[in-house]
Amino acid sequence: MDLLTTIVVILLILWLLGVVSSNTIGGLIYVLLIVAIVLILVRIIRGRQPV
Numbered sequence: 001m002d003l004l005t006t007i008v009v010i011l012l013i014l015w016l017l018g019v020v021s022s023n024t025i026g027g028l029i030y031v032l033l034i035v036a037i038v039l040i041l042v043r044i045i046r047g048r049q050p051v
Contacts, residue, residue: 004039004042004043005043007039008036008039008040008043011032011033011035011036011039012033012036014032015032015033015036
């Protein structure tokens with residue numbers, strides 16, 4: 001897994017933990033979700049480039 005995929009997975013896990021738990025830090029969870037979605041879109045737009 002490359003760095004971008006790792007970051008996306010970590011952000012999605014943190015977001016899911018925030019949704020499940022009742023003690024969230026306000027809008028931070030939603031900011032993390034938006035960042036994860038943006039990173040996924042950037043990856044889709046750029047496509048897989050050969051190493």
